[in-house]
Each structure stands twice: as structure tokens, then as C-alpha cells.
Amino acid sequence: MPTHYKGSPAEERALNTYIRLTRANDTLQAHLKRGGTMRALTESQFGTLEALYHLGPLCQGEIGEKILKSSGNMTMVVDNLEKRGLVQRERSREDRRQIEVSLTKEGRQLIESIFPQHAGAIVQAFDTLSASEQEQLGTLCRKLGHALVNEELAVAEKS
Amino acid sequence: MPTHYKGSPAEERALNTYIRLTRANDTLQAHLKRGGTMRALTESQFGTLEALYHLGPLCQGEIGEKILKSSGNMTMVVDNLEKRGLVQRERSREDRRQIEVSLTKEGRQLIESIFPQHAGAIVQAFDTLSASEQEQLGTLCRKLGHALVNEELAVAEKS
DNA sequence: TTCAAATAGTTCAACATTGAAATATTATCC
DNA sequence: GGATAATATTTCAATGTTGAACTATTTGAA
Structure with a gap:
């Protein structure tokens, strides 16, 4: 479900990544809720x-x-x-x-x-990704998150 | 900010990936809201x-x-x-x-x-990742999302 | 010491979100 | 053709969510 926006390659790439990240997260949360492990x-x-x-x-x-x-x-x-x-x-x-x-x-x-059931549901949800794919995904998410947090801190610094 | 849960390697891996994905998404949304491009x-x-x-x-x-x-x-x-x-x-x-x-x-x-400003803010947010890292992240998210959606469909099929 | 700034929590209005029940409409099956 | 099932939207109660204004308390500086 990529974006319908026609922009530069850099724009389309970032927008598609953004949409996929957001949708994966939404789908995951909905999946876990449906699973019933959160009572x-x-x-x-x-x-x-x-x-x-x-x-x-x-x-x-x-x-x-x-x-x-x-x-x-x-x-x-x-x-x-x-x-x-x-x-x-x-x-x-x-x-x-x-x-x-x-x-x-x-x-x-x-x-x-x-908690153990919920952890099990999470393991199962990520089962479709290999161990190294999970590591990669985690690493990329951490890198993105850290960069944004650091940017916020830099902005806050100035005030 | 990894999990404090002590479980099997597979559990810790999935839980850490889960937390990082969720936090990256939350941080990204907060960042875009703060940016002011959503009016x-x-x-x-x-x-x-x-x-x-x-x-x-x-x-x-x-x-x-x-x-x-x-x-x-x-x-x-x-x-x-x-x-x-x-x-x-x-x-x-x-x-x-x-x-x-x-x-x-x-x-x-x-x-x-x-929209153009907002797209610009998204490009900037993902700027910390190289083009190929963005592609990788998008691919992994899409794979995860699709697997979960297909699982839901399979469950719905039975009813 | 005393007063101003910072901090922790509460309250409030506005909007979001879901899930279930209700309504209105359309489709389907006998 | 008429009962029944499916669909699209609305309504409602409960909870979430933010950001701003407010209270109480602590800290820090003159």
C-alpha cells in the first residue's frame, strides 16, 4: 500500500517507509489486542x-x-x-x-x-521474520528513534 | 531501552524488536506533530x-x-x-x-x-537512515504487516 | 530567609478510539 | 415476494490523549 504521491525518489522512499512502519505498528497492536492476552x-x-x-x-x-x-x-x-x-x-x-x-x-x-502469554503472542507475531531480520528491524528502529530524540534534545538545548 | 524480562533468546529478541518498533513509531509521530506541518x-x-x-x-x-x-x-x-x-x-x-x-x-x-511541507518533514526525519536502510526497514515492516494481516484473514476464513 | 522558578499532580475541554447496540437500507435465499 | 442476512452509519459509554490552566510543594538564588 505505497503512497500515491508523485515526488522525488527520496520523497517516495521516505514516504513509503513511513507508511509501512506506521501500518506495521498499527497492525501489530490490533493483532495483539485481538489475541486476548491483554485481558x-x-x-x-x-x-x-x-x-x-x-x-x-x-x-x-x-x-x-x-x-x-x-x-x-x-x-x-x-x-x-x-x-x-x-x-x-x-x-x-x-x-x-x-x-x-x-x-x-x-x-x-x-x-x-x-505477561508470559503476552510475550508468547509477541514471539509468534514476529515469527514470520528470521532472527537476523528481527535484529535488523530492531536496529533500524532504534537508530531512527535515537536520531529523532537527539534532534529534540538539540532543539530544547537552545531554549 | 530493552525489555527487563528474562526469557529465552527468542523471547528477548522478539520483545526487544517489538519495543523498538513501537517506540520508533511513537517518537516519529510525536516528532511530526511537534514539527507543526500538520497545522x-x-x-x-x-x-x-x-x-x-x-x-x-x-x-x-x-x-x-x-x-x-x-x-x-x-x-x-x-x-x-x-x-x-x-x-x-x-x-x-x-x-x-x-x-x-x-x-x-x-x-x-x-x-x-x-502536504509538500509534511512530506519534507518525513524525508528529514528519515534522513538519518541511508536509502538502502530505508528500503530495508520498509521491506521488513511490510513483511511483518502482511504476515499478520494474512493470519487474521485465515482466522476469519474459518468462521 | 524569603521570594521566584521549577516540579508533580490534578482538572478541564476537545477530540480520539473502540465495541456494542440501534437504525436504515440493500441483498439474498426460499 | 417476503423473511432474513448483510452492510453503512449513528449513537453511546468508557477510556484514552493532549495541552493548558491551576494547586501544592520544593528548590534555588538574592
Whole structure:
């Protein structure tokens, strides 16, 4: 499904790569959701539980950095996880602006039971690519991501 | 930012590729939004205008297929574009269930003025990858995407 | 010390997104 | 031809998402 735009070769190449990257990502997310290994969790909820599981208690801002979401959004995501009894909030004593979020027993049990299945679904989704193709894809994505992040930092530097 | 999960090599490889793909995509979208070439359009609004521009008038369901969004969502996206006078709706005569969406003059002018700049921003974003790296990345993404879509089709076949 | 700047989180409005239920229309099968 | 299935869109509730304005708290500098 390449672009219909007629431009220079460099433009068509970049646009096609862009579309393919975006569509692969969208298709992958939809596939994993359909697979049912996320139970009734949204991506952000899943990411939050996973971060807490692998990194231990974090304050909301830290979680937002990990899953690339705004602070306003984190309030809502943690609200909904708290309503379901999967995480708990506690105001930090050292810095009373911060709120430490941690897994409850139920949250830990849930993520422990889900994660292996979810990882299995991801392995299966990438099964069509050989090991070296997966490495290549990962390397190219990392290179692209890093370049963009560094560019943002350079821009921020000037202000 | 690799996974913290300790699993088999195949699991770690797939998980790392997954994370890098997802993060590259997120970073890229954020970068393009920050660049300002989308004006006050959301991704879905931009995608809708672009589809109408390159493919001509489409009914809502067709647009949703192009930009991978649900029909319920399309109602809202087209609503908001219509409010801004960028598209118009007309009920189809051949099939009165369908609604043809087309660009207004304002919509056409907007996308015509935006698209080249936006394409330029995409070229620049991918500039860090060589031409052959871009081709490789595109090829790997297409392969992954196609495999997942075909799998969905095979599943749907059985029902 | 005290006041200004920075930081963490919340709130809010606007738009996005899905999935399910509802409506309207068209197609199909007996 | 008429019941039934399929299709296109809308509506709704729940959640997500951002960015901006706001509050509370901490930090840093005069």
C-alpha cells in the first residue's frame, strides 16, 4: 500500500517507509489486542502494570516517561487501575508532590499471569521474520528513534 | 531501552524488536506533530484529507479502511472536519446507506498547501537512515504487516 | 530567609478510539 | 415476494490523549 504521491525518489522512499512502519505498528497492536492476552487492559494500563512489575514502585511522572504519555493522562490511567484494585497510590514522604504508585497483590498476580502469554503472542507475531531480520528491524528502529530524540534534545538545548 | 524480562533468546529478541518498533513509531509521530506541518489537524483528520485528496471522494467506511479506524470513529472525525468546512457529506444515490465524503474547496486548498511541507518533514526525519536502510526497514515492516494481516484473514476464513 | 522558578499532580475541554447496540437500507435465499 | 442476512452509519459509554490552566510543594538564588 505505497503512497500515491508523485515526488522525488527520496520523497517516495521516505514516504513509503513511513507508511509501512506506521501500518506495521498499527497492525501489530490490533493483532495483539485481538489475541486476548491483554485481558481487559488497555495498552497504557498494560504498560503501567508492566513497568511497575519490572521496575518496582514508581511515581506517576516516571511511569509516564516509560510509556511516553502525558502527566494529565497518567492521572486517568492510574485512576482506572486503582478503581480496579490493581495498583495503589501513596504520597511520598521525601517529596510530598510525588505520588508513589505500586502494584497491589491482585495487580501483581494479574501481570504475572498475563505477561508470559503476552510475550508468547509477541514471539509468534514476529515469527514470520528470521532472527537476523528481527535484529535488523530492531536496529533500524532504534537508530531512527535515537536520531529523532537527539534532534529534540538539540532543539530544547537552545531554549 | 530493552525489555527487563528474562526469557529465552527468542523471547528477548522478539520483545526487544517489538519495543523498538513501537517506540520508533511513537517518537516519529510525536516528532511530526511537534514539527507543526500538520497545522491544527489530528492524525486521523490529516489521514482523511490525504485519502480524499489522492483517491477522490470516498464513503466513510472506505476512509476507515484506509486509515485503519472504526466506523464509529469515522463519524466523529468526519463530523469535526465538516464543522471546519474542510469536507462535505452527501448521501449516495445508488446505495442510500452510504455517505460520500468529499473535499470542499477549503479542504483541498489546505491539504495542497500542507502536504509538500509534511512530506519534507518525513524525508528529514528519515534522513538519518541511508536509502538502502530505508528500503530495508520498509521491506521488513511490510513483511511483518502482511504476515499478520494474512493470519487474521485465515482466522476469519474459518468462521 | 524569603521570594521566584521549577516540579508533580490534578482538572478541564476537545477530540480520539473502540465495541456494542440501534437504525436504515440493500441483498439474498426460499 | 417476503423473511432474513448483510452492510453503512449513528449513537453511546468508557477510556484514552493532549495541552493548558491551576494547586501544592520544593528548590534555588538574592
